Amino acid sequence: MDVPVEVTPSTRQRVGFGKRLGGLALAPFHTLQILTGRKDFRNAVLGSERLNRKGLHVWRVKAAARVTEWRRKRLAHLVTPAERDFFAENGYIERLNLLGERQFHALVEEVEALRAPAREMREGGAVTRRIPLTPDVLRSAPTLAAFLRDERWTGPIRYVGGFDVEPVLSIQTIFGEPSVAKGARDPQTDLHMDTFHSTAKAWYFLYDVPEDEGPFTYVAGSHKLTPRRLAWHKRQSVLAAKQRRGGSFRIPLSALKRLRLPQPTRFAVPANTLVVGDTFGFHARGHSARHSIRVELYASQRPNPFLPFTRFDSAKLPYVSGRKEVISWYFEDWLVKLKLQRLIWRPVGVVSARESPPGR
Numbered sequence: 001m002d003v004p005v006e007v008t009p010s011t012r013q014r015v016g017f018g019k020r021l022g023g024l025a026l027a028p029f030h031t032l033q034i035l036t037g038r039k040d041f042r043n044a045v046l047g048s049e050r051l052n053r054k055g056l057h058v059w060r061v062k063a064a065a066r067v068t069e070w071r072r073k074r075l076a077h078l079v080t081p082a083e084r085d086f087f088a089e090n091g092y093i094e095r096l097n098l099l100g101e102r103q104f105h106a107l108v109e110e111v112e113a114l115r116a117p118a119r120e121m122r123e124g125g126a127v128t129r130r131i132p133l134t135p136d137v138l139r140s141a142p143t144l145a146a147f148l149r150d151e152r153w154t155g156p157i158r159y160v161g162g163f164d165v166e167p168v169l170s171i172q173t174i175f176g177e178p179s180v181a182k183g184a185r186d187p188q189t190d191l192h193m194d195t196f197h198s199t200a201k202a203w204y205f206l207y208d209v210p211e212d213e214g215p216f217t218y219v220a221g222s223h224k225l226t227p228r229r230l231a232w233h234k235r236q237s238v239l240a241a242k243q244r245r246g247g248s249f250r251i252p253l254s255a256l257k258r259l260r261l262p263q264p265t266r267f268a269v270p271a272n273t274l275v276v277g278d279t280f281g282f283h284a285r286g287h288s289a290r291h292s293i294r295v296e297l298y299a300s301q302r303p304n305p306f307l308p309f310t311r312f313d314s315a316k317l318p319y320v321s322g323r324k325e326v327i328s329w330y331f332e333d334w335l336v337k338l339k340l341q342r343l344i345w346r347p348v349g350v351v352s353a354r355e356s357p358p359g360r
């Protein structure tokens, strides 16, 4: 049984002193995190209102952008000159009819036949399922295994992300739900940026994406660091520091005009289309008018943005290649066991990509 503690002024002083001492001990660690990908505003340095008023966050945004630009130049050969110009202007690359018809159908057939261990995450009424493409899974999927090494899709991911490294790969299924039906909002439908620096996310759509079934949406040009965008970042960072919250800033549609940005582009695209976006730009999942299923090969890349090397790849370590996603899940499980975070990605056993989750 807990013994009630009498809080006297001297107890308060001791607690305050203890807190300050703890803060001082952690200060070097918190300071070092300036040069990492840590995006939230919960530590004493990154979450300092005073430092962010002086421009700490804006400095991180600008410095990370400069390093990314430097790395990207070294990977320019991975996309065409026209794609480079288009990306510089819009923040994404789109490749229609990525594969020849025969290869595309063989790939879809293989994905449909595949049953493998998966995990799911629920956000509002939507469920995201990922089947990581580990070496074990790929052993029975030769077309998929060959495709994953294909530069037609790895090239744009490496260029946009600015790292010549193996991306995190999985078969992703989004089970969309009209938000009204479940009464729960999917936070992914809010326009947001993922973090304070460029990150690449890629969707290779295996089926047509209808306009009203939750297509990916992206605000063209919102990856650019304009003076208005930087001023917006400064305001957001001060607010986030005050509230000690996360760093995936959201923006209402109505605020885009003030940043001289257009309304989002909706990627209601045909099957066999690849879209690679820099998710520093504003993006969201479109609303779904009905139960919907979107199946895609999904890849992402998010190493430390301040790294000045293009080839610093953890996949070169033993066991890591093809398992970046599952390793991050093992790490999450461990943090959950230590009660340091809640479980986000729940194991759902062996399933296929299109099999409905329970309760749908």
Ligand SMILES: [Fe+2]
Pocket: 192, 193, 194, 279, 283
């Ligand atoms: Fe996002």
